[in-house]
Amino acid sequence: MSMLDEYAKVAGRDVIEHLRQLSEPLRGMKLVHVNSTRLGGGVAEILDKLVPLTRELGLDARWETISGEGEFFDCTKGMHNALQGIRVDIPPHLLEAYEKTNRTNAERLRSTLEEADFVFIHDPQPAPLHALCPNRRGKWVWRCHIDASHPHRPVWRYLRNWVKDYDASVFSLAAFAQSLPHPQYIVSPSIDPLSEKNMELGGDEVASVYERFELDPSRPLVLQVSRFDRFKDPVGVIQAYELAKKFVPSLQLVLAGGGATDDPEGEAVLNEVRATAELDPDIHVLLLPSDAHRTINALQRAAPIVLQKSLREGFGLTVTEAMWKGKAVIGGDVGGIRLQVINHHTGFLVNTPEGAALRIRYLLHQPDKLAEMGEKAQGFVRDNFLITRHLREYLTLMVALLHGAGDRIELG
Amino acid sequence: MVKKTLAADDPPEEFAVKDCALVAIATGRKALTAKELRDHLLAVEVGSVYHHFWGGLLHAHFEEREFNNDFAAWVKHGLHDSILAERLAMLDPTDYPDLEELRQEIVDLIDARLDESESLHWTRASQQFELARSQIVIFDTGNRLSQAGELVDLIPKLSASSIFYHLIDARRRLPEHGNDFSLWLLRFGEEYTDLRAELDGIDPYFGSLSELREQLTVMVHRHLAESAP
Numbered sequence: 147m148s149m150l151d152e153y154a155k156v157a158g159r160d161v162i163e164h165l166r167q168l169s170e171p172l173r174g175m176k177l178v179h180v181n182s183t184r185l186g187g188g189v190a191e192i193l194d195k196l197v198p199l200t201r202e203l204g205l206d207a208r209w210e211t212i213s214g215e216g217e218f219f220d221c222t223k224g225m226h227n228a229l230q231g232i233r234v235d236i237p238p239h240l241l242e243a244y245e246k247t248n249r250t251n252a253e254r255l256r257s258t259l260e261e262a263d264f265v266f267i268h269d270p271q272p273a274p275l276h277a278l279c280p281n282r283r284g285k286w287v288w289r290c291h292i293d294a295s296h297p298h299r300p301v302w303r304y305l306r307n308w309v310k311d312y313d314a315s316v317f318s319l320a321a322f323a324q325s326l327p328h329p330q331y332i333v334s335p336s337i338d339p340l341s342e343k344n345m346e347l348g349g350d351e352v353a354s355v356y357e358r359f360e361l362d363p364s365r366p367l368v369l370q371v372s373r374f375d376r377f378k379d380p381v382g383v384i385q386a387y388e389l390a391k392k393f394v395p396s397l398q399l400v401l402a403g404g405g406a407t408d409d410p411e412g413e414a415v416l417n418e419v420r421a422t423a424e425l426d427p428d429i430h431v432l433l434l435p436s437d438a439h440r441t442i443n444a445l446q447r448a449a450p451i452v453l454q455k456s457l458r459e460g461f462g463l464t465v466t467e468a469m470w471k472g473k474a475v476i477g478g479d480v481g482g483i484r485l486q487v488i489n490h491h492t493g494f495l496v497n498t499p500e501g502a503a504l505r506i507r508y509l510l511h512q513p514d515k516l517a518e519m520g521e522k523a524q525g526f527v528r529d530n531f532l533i534t535r536h537l538r539e540y541l542t543l544m545v546a547l548l549h550g551a552g553d554r555i556e557l558g
Numbered sequence: 559m560v561k562k563t564l565a566a567d568d569p570p571e572e573f574a575v576k577d578c579a580l581v582a583i584a585t586g587r588k589a590l591t592a593k594e595l596r597d598h599l600l601a602v603e604v605g606s607v608y609h610h611f612w613g614g615l616l617h618a619h620f621e622e623r624e625f626n627n628d629f630a631a632w633v634k635h636g637l638h639d640s641i642l643a644e645r646l647a648m649l650d651p652t653d654y655p656d657l658e659e660l661r662q663e664i665v666d667l668i669d670a671r672l673d674e675s676e677s678l679h680w681t682r683a684s685q686q687f688e689l690a691r692s693q694i695v696i697f698d699t700g701n702r703l704s705q706a707g708e709l710v711d712l713i714p715k716l717s718a719s720s721i722f723y724h725l726i727d728a729r730r731r732l733p734e735h736g737n738d739f740s741l742w743l744l745r746f747g748e749e750y751t752d753l754r755a756e757l758d759g760i761d762p763y764f765g766s767l768s769e770l771r772e773q774l775t776v777m778v779h780r781h782l783a784e785s786a787p
Contacts, residue, residue: 160717167697168579320688323584332582332690484685529766542579546693553605553691558698 149195150202156339157534165203165534168541171548171557173204175263176284180210180255182222182271186436188335188463189268189291195338195533196540203541210258212251212272217243225270228301229294236301245274252278264544273308285547288315291335293460293481295321313547318461319482329551331543334485335461336536337470337527342439344470351440352447359430361448365396366510369449371442371468373403374416377458379478381415382499384422384429386455389503391428394510402432402445446471450516451509455502459483466531469493469523474516476505486531492523573742575701575712578723580613580692587689590682592637595629596668598689604657605691607664611651612726613692615767626763628687629664636683642671652735696723706746707785709739709778718767725770726762739774753781 154162179197181189193209200207214222221240228234251272252259256279259265263284267273269291276286288309294302294317302324309315309326316331317323323330337344356363368387372378380401387399401419416431423429434441446452452468454477461482465475469486475493477483487493494505509516529535549555585602589595599607610628625631625647634643645667654660672678699720703712716724724738732741740757743750756777762770 160715164577164579164717164719167577167699168695170697317584320582320584320690321588321686323586323688325586330584330586332584538579539581542581542693542695545579545695546581549695552693553603553608554694554696556696 148202149199152340153199153532153534157528157532161534161538165538165541168538168545169200169203169205172263172541172544175205176261177205177207177264177266177544178210178259178262179208179266179268180212180259180272180275181268182212182214182219184209184211191338191341192336192533192536193268195341196537199533199537200540208258210255212247212255212275214247214251214271215243218247218271222269222271225301225305226292228298229270229290229292229305231293231296231298233298234301235298236304241304248272248274248278251275255279264547266540267312270305273305276312277308285313285544287331287543287547288312290315290317290322293318293322294324295319297324314543316543319485321481322460331539333536333539333543334482334531335463335466336531336533337463337466338533339470343443344467345443347440347444347447352444355441355444355448359400359432359445361398361400361430362396363448365398366394366451367398367400367449368451368453368506369400369402369445369468370453370455371402371446371464372454372456373412374401374419375412376415377456378403379455379457380419381422382457383453383455383502384419385499386453386502386506387429388426389499390506390510393507397506397510398428398430400430400432400445400449402434402442404434404436442467443471446473449473451476451506453502453506454478454483455496455499456480456483462486466527469520470527470531472520472524474509474519474523476502476509486526488526490519492519492526571742571745573703573708573738575699575703575716575720576696576723577699577717577720578694578696578727579719580694582609582613582690582692585689585691589687589689592633592639592642592668592672592678592681595632595687596665596672599661599665599668602689603691604661606689607657607661608730609690609692611660612730613690615722615726615762632683632685632687636685636687637678637681638684639671639675639678639681641675642667642678645671652729657730694727703742705785705787706743706750707782707787710782710786713771713778714775716771718771721767721771721774725757725760725774750781753777756781 150162179193183190197207197209217240221236221244224234224236252275259279260281265284265286266289267275268289314329314331315326316333318335320332370383374380391397419431423431446468452473452475454462454465454475456478459481465477465483465486468475469492475487476496477487477493479495479497487495489495496502546555585606587598587602589598630643630646633639633646651660728737729735737757740754743754
């Protein structure tokens with residue numbers, strides 16, 4: 147069975163047929179995606195499925211990665227942080243390493259990229275390739291996956307020089323778009339419903355997390371999956387749990403996330419969370435390896451209520467993942483969470499630990515409402531945030547780029 | 559007026575089944591106050607008005623929409639001005655001959671409310687409004703209908719985006735904000751007057767496109783089941 151057939155089972159046959167028809171004018175065209183890694187991270191996860199799906203639609207799609215050494219990645223890590231608003235300046239020697247690495251990679255990739263009909267350059271790492279491939283024949287798109295809504299300006303000005311001459315850029319939210327002299331498309335992130343993180347799991351596998359993490363399956367459980375940093379507000383989640391527990395004494399809380407963090411404050415936040423958790427055996431802090439996708443999947447399926455009480459958020463794919471599993475989500479009233487959590491329908495938006503506690507209590511006392519909201523949440527993700535929608539929008543913008551900047555493009 | 563120039567005895571033309579896809583483009587214009595929204599509206603590409611009224615139906619949106627356009631939703635939830643939100647929510651784009659007139663009406667409503675409310679001049683929204691526009695790519699599915707009864711089989715199989723194109727996007731394209739189905743049925747003379755009236759009366763804003771498809775399926779079946787091939 148083809149991948150498209152597999153996705154048709156989840157997203158709907160009409161969705162796949164729509165993709166086939168939309169891709170018709172692009173059949174046989176060469177498309178190259180370039181990023182900096184094949185393993186790890188959201189970009190690689192998406193490309194891992196997006197590229198073969200695009201090939202099944204008849205495009206000659208390839209995925210290339212650039213390679214680099216320590217100083218290159220020190221530089222791009224700094225760029226990543228700076229785009230997210232951290233005031234970090236990048237020393238000239240690291241910028242030199244960045245440009246040199248791109249020159250080296252351009253030597254290797256130039257012929258492939260210059261003959262492509264479309265090139266998607268993902269994030270800052272390979273951004274200079276556009277300027278380093280002067281004989282381009284196709285359309286070049288810079289895809290920014292980072293929350294660049296408030297970038298550190300000196301670093302953005304440097305990067306802007308590399309990306310301003312692209313044919314288009316793509317940002318995940320309109321709020322992230324920057325001043326650039328070309329169309330800036332808005333394409334929301336997506337989840338892959340067939341990945342280990344989101345696939346259906348058997349009841350036994352879901353139930354196994356109770357024993358593994360010493361949880362009581364007969365008592366209510368709330369879960370937040372996120373890194374331990376201030377913006378995810380794990381301390382606020384604990385406060386919400388404590389407030390709700392006065393009314394629901396049997397409540398349990400799981401805070402699950404990776405141990406590693408780029409945030410220097412992360413260690414302090416984790417210590418704070420652990421110190422609080424030690425005083426309450428019903429708070430479970432789980433440090434999981436970065437590849438614990440099935441475990442996260444099972445935890446999200448086991449918990450009746452999922453929280454994402456962020457104080458600042460890019461899109462919030464953990465929200466999407468939980469909603470896909472039929473969970474009502476109590477989320478912070480920020481960023482992309484607002485696009486997903488619709489008050490009283492797919493969950494609740496909250497601004498304080500008190501607000502989160504109130505909604506936990508409400509949902510635990512309204513099991514029918516909880517189930518109804520979970521069902522709506524899953525349908526909402528199916529319609530809007532699966533990888534098939536992501537692919538549709540890429541195909542649409544590719545067709546649009548071939549036909550100019552008009553609002554309406556009529557084919558055939 | 560296309561409807562009046564079509565004679566009832568014109569030979570029926572084929573109905574070309576089309577489909578479409580939308581992709582959003584940031585305009586870079588962001589508003590935090592009613593005045594900023596007004597000023598941006600005056601300067602932005604008129605396609606942005608289309609996007610925030612109609613495009614939402616094909617972009618990520620929740621099926622049970624509180625308001626029929628993004629401006630009203632932002633004024634309510636960002637600026638917390640219920641009066642202006644309610645007035646904006648009752649705007650029906652089909653009351654205006656084109657998007658420019660609709661744009662002006664939105665601006666007039668904001669101006670009128672600014673005249674009424676001193677506090678709205680300095681109220682800053684709790685979330686900014688980002689004006690966007692859409693590009694719509696329309697493609698021909700190759701499917702053709704020659705008899706009205708064929709709609710009975712076609713409608714349940716139409717994609718959501720095809721429903722959008724023929725029923726909602728058509729309001730922008732056609733005279734009197736019609737829809738492609740009614741326009742085509744007109745070619746059969748008086749035979750389908752009742753069905754056309756029902757099609758013209760559809761209010762598409764508050765349901766999902768799949769609900770709209772179900773509504774159409776029932777409607778078409780009721781009128782055409784006997785003439786289905």
